[in-house]
Amino acid sequence: xxxxxxxxxxxxxxxxxxxxxxxxxxxxxxxxxxxxxxxxxxxxxxxxxxxxxxxxxxxxxxxxxxxxxxxxxxxxxxxxxxxxxxxxxxxxxxxxxxxxxxxxxxxxxxxxxxxxxxxxxxxxxxxxxxxxxxxxxxxxxxxxxx
Numbered sequence: 001x002x003x004x005x006x007x008x009x010x011x012x013x014x015x016x017x018x019x020x021x022x023x024x025x026x027x028x029x030x031x032x033x034x035x036x037x038x039x040x041x042x043x044x045x046x047x048x049x050x051x052x053x054x055x056x057x058x059x060x061x062x063x064x065x066x067x068x069x070x071x072x073x074x075x076x077x078x079x080x081x082x083x084x085x086x087x088x089x090x091x092x093x094x095x096x097x098x099x100x101x102x103x104x105x106x107x108x109x110x111x112x113x114x115x116x117x118x119x120x121x122x123x124x125x126x127x128x129x130x131x132x133x134x135x136x137x138x139x140x141x142x143x144x145x146x
Contacts, residue, residue, distance in 0.1 A: 039063055040083070040084075042061075042084045042085060042087075042088055044062070045061035045062040045063060045085065045088075046061065046062070046088065047060060047061055047062055048095075049068075049092035049093075049095055049096050051096075052067070055069060055070040055071070055072075056068070056069050057069075057070075057092075057096055059077070059089050059092040059093060059096070060079070060081070060089075061081065061085050061088060063114075064079070064081060064082075064085070064114045064115065065079060066078065066079040066080065066081050066089055066115075067079070068092075068093060068096065068098065070098065071104075073104075074102050074103070074104035074105075075093070075098060075100075075102045075103045075104060076103075076104060076105045076106075076107060077089070077093075077103055077105070077106045077107070077122065077128070078106075078107045078109065079106075079107075079108060079109055079115040079116075080106050080108060080115065080116055080117065080118035080119040080121075080122055080130075081114065081115075081117065081118045082113055082114050082115075082116075082117025082118050083117060083118070085118065086117075086118035086121050086122065089118070089122075090122075090125075100122075100125070100126050101126055103122060103126040103127075103128040104128060104129065105128055105129050105130075105131055106119050106122055106123065106128050106129070106130045106131065107131050107132070108130065108131065108132035108136060109132075110132075110136055110139075111132065111135075111136035111137070111138075111139030111140045116132065116136070116140055
């Protein structure tokens, strides 16, 4: 079990695109109204959930990864997506044959909005405990830059 969680945690940490920064934003030169719109469209970002290996599943979207681990005693979600994509993750959990009510933990790999934004909603809906480093908690609580 430890090896499986470590492997998926590592996948999640490496899931950001090269343009991601500590604020989760792309460099201004690479952000256009077209790709900003495409990134926020659930239909365009839809990726069918699938088994990666053993008890580990992909429930992310086109540009942000999220994973589900079935421990046999409950579910662990790695990264929480954000906005409308939280509903996508819930649908994917159900589509894989699991019950979102069985979410025990949400492990957040880092404090970018696209990985942590849905954690509160998932916690409220299903009672899952949210886990992340202290530095990432501070990042999520910091005011947004200019």
